[in-house]
Amino acid sequence: MGKEKMKILLVRPPRIKQAVTLGEFMYAEPIGLEIVYGVLKDLYEIRILDLMIAGEDFEKTCETFSPDVVGITSLCIDVNKVKEIARRAKMVKREVITVAGGTQAYLRPQSFFDEHIDHVFQYTTRKNLEALYSCLAKGEAPPLIDGVLSKVYNYQSTGVFGRNEYIVPDRTSTTQYRKHYSYLGFKPCAIMQTSLGCSKNCDFCLRWRIEGAKEQDIDLECIIKQIQDIDEPSIMIFDNDFLNNKERLERFCDLLEARKVQKNFICYASVKSICSHPDTIKRVAQNGLKAVLVGYETFNQEEMVKYKKKSTVADSYKAAQILNEIGVDCWASFMLHPDWDRNDFKSFRRYIKKLKPEISTFSPLTPFRNLPLYESYKDRLLFEESDYESWSFGKVSVKPSKMTLRQYYGEVLKVILFINLRMNSVPYMMKRFGVSTLLRIGIGSIKVLPTYIKLMMKS
Ligand code: SF4
CATH class of the missing domain: 3.40.50.280 (Cobalamin-binding domain)
Structure with missing residues (x-):
């Protein structure tokens, strides 16, 4: 050849x-x-x-x-x-x-x-x-x-264990597809990474285990050059915690302003970072930050400790208030614990209502194979490790301890209805995403219901 x-x-x-x-x-x-x-x-x-x-x-x-x-x-x-x-x-x-x-x-x-x-x-x-x-x-x-x-x-290697190297992607390679790439209502939308790793080291999280237990920040000149080269108006920054470093964010804003770069940004951030330097986050918002995906995880302080989150439930309320005051949308994610009973689900719904994120998503706690959690829940797992397609974040993978699986899925369904009918605001989505995306989201939400009903009936 x-x-x-x-x-x-x-x-x-x-x-x-x-x-x-x-x-x-x-x-x-x-x-x-x-x-x-x-x-x-x-x-x-x-x-x-x-x-x-x-x-x-x-x-x-x-x-x-x-x-x-x-x-x-x-x-x-x-x-x-x-x-x-x-x-x-x-x-x-x-x-x-x-x-x-x-x-x-x-x-x-x-x-x-x-x-x-x-x-x-x-x-x-x-x-x-x-x-x-x-x-x-x-x-x-x-x-x-x-x-x-x-x-x-025989699938042996040299035995040297490394990690993915940061390499700038060549986005011209997907030119024919780029108009389809989207992130919730932002379409077309590019994605980029400006830093690898995460020092928060939450117990349930795979990403810092893949990328490293400390942030490895990429040179901002390289990042701004990529942003300038991206044609799409919106960019999802998928760093583990983009708002983590105050000085770096200030420098990021300096560079955007000096080069007159205007984009919509969406990013992941931790509660701890949002609470640490709200004024800097406000400046990032003035430079295009539109929405932040925040892992609030749970209403229960004991679970926050077990998950080794570096923030408290009280911090979560504070972060929600800061984002609200700055005018940055909050897309919240939560984890449903397999040891919850009906009252916990009720408290959880009350918690979302108080936090008032613009969009809420959730997933049942999923102890992937490489997590210490896997060992803790090994005896309660509902799927074989090799049943790969079941290990999505949507299915309940750990046998609930306080109710039957069917009852648990019933509670999950209630959460879906609560989020879609009461919490995910139609006027907000209409304003942010437009009628056609809202319709697609609505149809998608309806389509997911039979999936959960089926899961419940099969349980
Ligand atoms: S803050 Fe987010 S990315 Fe970092 S360890 Fe926790 S869950 Fe993972």
Whole structure:
């Protein structure tokens, strides 16, 4: 295989229907694939196929483009889809080389040890990408490479454990899809990361375990340059806690103002950060911050301690008030604990009512395999570890202790109705997202009800 002729098709699997109400309105760009594209584009013929966008045909693309390598990214629930895509790729062209990567490959690479998958990228760096693909282009068997688990070595690696390197994505690689990428009502919307890791180290959280227990901030000049290059009017900054560092935020605003950059920003932030420097957050709002996704998690202070949250329930009220006064929307997320009884669910609904976020979402506590929580709840798990598609954030995965599963799902349904009918304000959504998105959200919310009713009846 001549180096200049090697063709690589990078694929994002189609979306798996999840029992999450607002998830359907988040079509983020496949940034991991854009990063791989950026590293390899000058060396090989490379293309991204986003199967999450309707209308794409995998077999047809394989036939017309005829890739030598098919690389597939993954989320935790995507394992079976990735294996299926690898199998289908080999059906079209037997000698095609298949590569799996993404979040699940980092957390449980062994999920992809499969007859149809040749290499698994546990983490991605410039060096390991270039090393593997250069061997593939030359038709050589690769040596052991850090972070790459190859079938020829029985999926062994060098044993060096690393993390994903920060690499600027090449957003031109998804030009044909970009108009579809959205984040709730913001469409088109790009995503970007300005910092990796999180020092809050909440017990239930996978992200700091993947990215590191301390923030690793990327140079702001590099960030502003990316923002200036992004065509979309809105950008979701998916750092774990973008509002974490006061000095950095001030410098961020200085640069936006000096370069006259105007965008809408949405970000994740912790309660602790919001409470720490409200004046700076106000300045970020003057520079385009429109909404913040805040993990309030629970109404119960004891649970906050158990979750190792670095803030209290009282702080959550304070953060809600600060955002309200600054005029930044709050999109709140909560976790339903499997030990809640009916009264806890009632207290939870009262808590949301007092916090008054513009949008609320929730998920039952989900103890993923790599979390210490997994050990605590091992005996109460309702799914096998290999039942990947059930490990979405929407399903109850831990057997409730104070009521039957059916009763618990009944309470979950009540929460859905409460949030959709009482809390998620129609005028707000109309103003923020427009009538057509509101209709889509409304239809999506209605569509999710039968899913939960079915889950309840099956319990
Ligand atoms: S603040 Fe958010 S990202 Fe950071 S550890 Fe806690 S849940 Fe994870």
